[in-house]
Amino acid sequence: MAVTSKRGTVATPRSTNRQPGGLSLGAIVRYVLLTFFSLLAFSPFILSFLGTFKTPAEITAFPPTILPQNWDVNNWVRVWNFTIPSVQGLLLPRWLFNSTWLALLNVATQLFFCSLAAYAFARIRFPGRDFFYFAIIASLAIQAAVTIIPAYVFYSNIGWINTFWPVIIPRLVVPVGILMLTQFFKSIPKELEEAAYMDGLGRFGTYWRIALPLSRPALLTFAIIAFQGSWNEFLAPLLFLQNPNLMTLPVGMSFFRFQYTNDLTAILVGAMFNAIPILVLFFFFNRYFIESGSYSGLAGQ
Amino acid sequence: MATTSPKMTGPSQQRRRSLATREALTGYLFIAPYLIVGGIFTYGLLFYVFGLSFTNLTAPFSRVAPQFVGLDNYVRAFSEPDFLRSLANVFWYFVVVTLFQTIGAILLAVLLNTRLRGIRFFRTLLYAPSVTSSVVIALIFFWLYQRFGIINYILGTEIAWLQEASHLFDPLWRTLGVQNPAYFVRGPSVAWMAIMVMNIFTTIPTFMVMFLAALQDVPGYVYEAAELDGATGWRSFWYITLPLLRPVVALVVILGTIGTFQVFDQAYVLTSGGPLQTTLTPSLLIFQKTLGRQTTPEAGFGAAMAFILAFIIVVITIIQRRYIEPATQQ
CATH class of the missing domain: 1.10.3720.10 (MetI-like)
Structure with a gap:
């Protein structure tokens, strides 16, 4: 599929190879690629968010897990309560x-x-x-x-x-x-x-x-x-x-x-x-x- | 000004002039905050760093008056192994990161530049990596890059990415039988390349939206005309899209250059310059020399290195302007 221009103002329907109602092969390829790259872009955040609920043993387990075995909010509590001797309070x-x-x-x-x-x-x-x-x-x-x-x-x-x-x-x-x-x-x-x-x-x-x-x-x-x-x-x-x-x-x-x-x-x-x-x-x-x-x-x- | 007939225009002209004066004063008043802040904290500090680079000032808060040492700091910088090493590192970083982030950003922008349903959703997801701070990304990748981490699992490898000091071209030199090749020609280390990949991951979306904005300004008839001439797909990308993007490419390359030469956050958080100083950058070295946590602070010497770095950035961006931009004038 050709590179399409998509400015709203240029409303010339020029997608000759796109059937009305159906998806062209180009569009499908595009969706597949977009899904793949979006997952790649967003997965570090998802993986580490899920990781925050894992136990210290599970976080370094090999092979790694995606979903935590037991959802453990203790890590969040632990970090929230982090203190050092030289400073008072959290x-x-x-x-x-x-x-x-x-x-x-x-x-x-x-x-x-x-x-x-x-x-x-x-x-x-x-x-x-x-x-x-x-x-x-x-x-x-x-x-x-x-x-x-x-x-x-x-x-x-x-x-x-x-x-x-x-x-x-x-x-x-x-x-x-x-x-x-x-x-x-x-x-x-x-x-x-x-x-x-x-x-x-x-x-x-x-x-x-x-x-x-x-x-x-x-x-x-x-x-x-x-x-x-x-x-x-x-x-x-x-x-x-x-x-x-x-x-x-x-x-x-x-x-x-x-x-x-x-x-x-x-x-x-x-x-x-x-x-x-x-x-x-x-x-x-x-x-x-x-x-x-x-x-x-x-x-x- | 025409003051030949003061009698006729006198009073009104005077009024107009006093109005213009008031107008100008208002203008200065409106920009005064910037003039003060920029004058002190940008331009003032720039002159100050230049001045400091000729002194032997040690700690920033030193009570001992710094002495003028001429060009000593500059001469020393070019014989300081750490500084030369950091320049070699940052040079490879600049080449690899600028190249791949520009190419990746163009390709993703072209992929997004379509009227498909749900495209805004994909655009939002793809942009997410550039929203968070470099420190967040560094901490996340610190985990992903672990020896028993997800990246090694996917690749089926067992590399301690952030501790591996072997260099990209080491195998090449070994097969050629070259003993002890110069540091620079050994290329970036594995740890440094891991940081490059992470950096490219976060900067592609930033530049992607710039290319996307430019692509959306290309009127549709340009492609229609091209299509009539038989240019579709890759040909239309190569002969139409890329030349039209050239001004943005120039901008992205220049912004990338300014950014990569000053890389600091990622190297500080992930590796602190190690292993074997293969991820040491000039900014990191300047930071260490100023604060002097490892050695005695040498602010004067740090200032000279900072000035050399600024000079290199300016020279490279001028060269880039000359080679990328003129063609846009056609």
Whole structure:
């Protein structure tokens, strides 16, 4: 079967080799391949989720089992109750809490400051606008691996190590959000805003009352990118949040992995604590996730 | 500006100018948060790392004032076996991962680009691996890659994937009778290849959706015209789809390059650079040198390595732009 174009707008039925009502051979081959690859893509999550209910003996059994022999929730309880001598209280709930509020805070500040800057780049004329826009694009190439050392030195000197500041302040506003939302604001018609501006709403009022409500889908798409970025971030929190009390889930999980090298069920439960919230979010908002995926690269062009 | 007849345009022009000034001030005010944050934490730190790379700063919090040492750190970097080894490792990683993730992403996008019933369901399942964090994936594969794990069971092998330090091309050199081939030409180690496979598994979906978005922007008549000319199936893929995807290929390769050269999370969580440093990456080495858990911290030296890494990434992406992109201008 030929490669079919499937844009909704191009509604030309060109599948000459597809009988109405029946499936062509091409479609069957496609279904088989799609099923195979989908299983391959999703099986690690299913297998490890099932694995979390196995006993330590069963998890390393050979040949491996797929379904646990006895469903045992004890592993989840054990990981939830994980403590270390130097810290009071349970660690896992704390990491979950840290990751959650940090991600929500990052999303909130990035939505506001990125859309504000994007609005200026799309609508307001000021000297140096193109220069600053270019600087934002160029900054995408400057990645964490290059700046972690000076960041570490700098934060040590101002007393930021083992505080949350290094994962809040540098992330108040991020380039990818500005680029993406600028493109979006440019694509919506100005007329509505101009009328509001003439009525004396002012620039901020126009942005806040007119432009933002019109951009809900784009804002949601960007919120997903921002949340995913914050929730999954590893290197920066690993360096700057070394106190187990302050760790986020991914850092906590890696800490956990080095504490329990051989306790595979515990490691898998840890992975699930990190994966399940974002996977649930993904199944509810998968359209926005996928849109954000196709967007995040293009914003960098 | 035309100010030749101030009498006629004076007041209104003045008003317009003050309006423009207000407008500009508003613009700066709106972008001020980024100017401050980006100015300090991106560009400021970039200059700082450049400056630090010429000093002998040890611990980041050292009370001893660092001294200027000229190019010493750079000279030393190129004779440091660990650093050269990490560059060789990351080079193989970049070649293999970028190649296979791009090909895999294109093929899956083409497979998904159809009007079949339930296609959104498949798209959702296929995208799932890129939603979770690299740490989650690493922990899951840590289990799958066990000697008595599922992967060995399916393959019928008994390999300790993450502890195996033999290299891809070792058998080749052995049959050729070459004794002690250079580290670089031995290729990636088994452990490193296991991490590559895992990484490809998670990044294919990310790039798949970019290709899918591009494919869906191709109007249907392009393929219809091709079909009239007798181009279907593989011919239509090769002569129509691929050339149309070329700008996205360029983007995906460049993003892949930037990503693979900085690989850190997976190597840190799974192998910490071992076995025999065959999974040591520049980012991991820089991290170790800065924190100095194993040795005395050498932040100045780490900064020089970071700058060399950044330089290599920039050079390679410029070369890629030159060779992949111009053809799109046709």
